[in-house]
Structures are given as C-alpha cells and as structure tokens.
Amino acid sequence: MKLAGVEIRTIAMPLVAPFRTSFGTSTEREALILRAVTPDGEGWGECVAMSDPLYSSEYIPAAADVLRRFLIPALGGVERLDATAVAPALEPFKGHRMAKAALEMAVLDAELRARGVSFARELGAVHDRVPCGVSVGIMDSIEDLVEAVGGYLDDGYVRIKLKIEPGWDIEPVRAIRETYGDDVLLQVDANTAYTRADAAHLARLDPYDLLLIEQPLDEEDVLGHADLVRALRTPVCLDESIVSARSAADAIRLGACDVVNIKPGRVGGYLEARRIHDLCAAHGIPVWCGGMLETGLGRAANVALAALPGFTLPGDTSASDRYYRTDVTAPFVLSDGHLTVPDGPGLGVEPVPELLDAVTTDTEWISL
C-alpha cells in the first residue's frame, strides 16, 4: 500500500457538561482527526492529545506540527506500507506517542477496509459486545455527585469511576457507597494528584471495597506505586505510567501495579496496546480500556480492543452521549450496559461528512 497523503483536521466538540479532573476542567474536546488516503481507499485516525499538556506532555498544536513536519513525511518513503511498518518508520522520532498512534490508526483502518477485515478481528476480539463503565468528574457538591452517579446507574453503566484529588476522595466514595450500596462496581482515578506521603490517607479508601485506585502518584514514580501496592488493600492501577509494553513489563516486574488501564493513544497505537494486553495476560494482570473522550472513531477502535480476552474489567467505553450531544459518527448507544463491537471493515464506522464539517476548525492536506 502506498500513502498518497494525509488530511489533518482539527475539530472542537462541545461537552454536554463540564468535565473536571484533578488537572483541570474541560467544556469542549478539541481533537485531531487524520484521514489517510491510499490508492485502495482511505482510513481514519484520532489523536487523543488534549488542548493543553496537562494529562501528558502532548497537546494538539504540537501533535499537528510533528505529524506535518516529521511523521507523515517519514511514511512517504515506505514502499510497502501497512500498519506494522508505521512504528518502525516513526521510531527515530522521540516521543509523540499520541500523534504516532493516530497515524498508525489511520493506516491500519485504510489497510483493513481494503482487506475487508474489522479492527476487532485483526486485534483478536473474542466478544461481540463489551460491558461499559463511566467516568464521573469532580463536582461542586456531594449532592451533585450522588445525582450524577444515579443517572449513570439508571442509564445501565456497569461500573462507576470517580475522579478524586486531595479534599475530594473519602467523602465522595463514602456517599456513593452509602447511597447505592456495596454491589456497585466502583473505582477511583487520581490522575497523579497524590504523593508517597499520602499512603496512610489513601488507605482510608480500603474499607470501601473499590475495584482499584488509578494512578495515585506521579507518572514517573513507579517505585512509589510499588510501595502503595504493598501498603493498600485496594488494587493499584497504572494509567499515565504505562507508555509502552516495555514500561508495562518493568512496572509488573517491580510490583508497581495490580491492574493496567490500556489507552492506545498513550502507548503509541493499537498494535502496542495489543502487545501490552498480551504481556499483562501472561502475568495474570487484568486490563481495561481507558478513554480520552474520543469521538465515535476512536470509540469504535477502543470498543474493538476492549473485546480482547484479557480486558476483564469494564472500561471507560461510554456511549457517545456521555460527552457529546452529537457525535461525528453514528452514535454509540448503550444497550443493557454494553456497547456492540463494530464488525464492518476497518473501524466499522465513518464520519458523517456534514457532522464532521460542523465541528471542524481547521483542515490541512499533507501530500506525499
């Protein structure tokens, strides 16, 4: 397959409600959408970098720049291009895993559409629907949180994830347990908001029978997480710390995680995500699919990934209407707490042109 060029499109999608985490509040989701064009057709990719370098070092203008100046031109020289050739061709360029992941996703989609193979089949999915969790942001009051969680439970979500930070952790968890009982699958996500000195404080979450506590410490503090694994009864899950199969292997060997949140964009793509799934399965480490407020494009690929056998915990694979009044694809709709895995060629979904145009703020074509 030869790449004729790639369209880089910037979109801005309003959120149905502000989404607050320990590193800030979002009211809209900017994203980069890539369209790879080959003689056989086209493929779509989504870059999950945020507007600002607050979740990780990547952010949208930087991702667009590295794609435009380095990553897309690097694929121009690849004669027999397929998805497995992308990472090796981009390897000389350091970092920018989310930008690389988007480009690999677009090439993989183009390749699979041409072959008539779905993402799910290519990645090794074993389910045709996946149970869905939902991520709930930090709120202005405990009452607001209790009401929001009640709405998601009414929607059918099978797992609740609460964003936490110092000052908003024990109380919210206690309120949800007291209101909705001990059977609700409940976990928390700190997004690196705590330090090693908070170990005793975080142990106060142990009585609430949480599925896990996600990324309590700095993404580079792997040894600190290993200490927490020993100090807490609550399983420790890593997110920001896991950027590759190598870093996952190191974290497992150091005893720094009981669970891994796999986000394809964070680790450089769906092929690396599958490697991490395989590695964790070999070590008996359960994984689940994280989310980055993806549009239906990234959501389709995530749902396919979440259908692999080692994804034994519900992921942040919510319905489109958790974040967006109108998605750029046909909406993903929750049914009995599950999303159906797309089974068409490639992603199995594609943007609705007028919906995509309505949220587009910039488009550029990089010819090869």
Ligand SMILES: O=C(O)CCC(=O)N[C@@H](C(=O)O)c1ccccc1
């Ligand atoms: O459901 C989703 O797509 C979002 C899930 C979620 O909470 N993502 C978090 C995270 O840290 O995992 C996030 C939010 C905003 C930006 C980056 C990451």
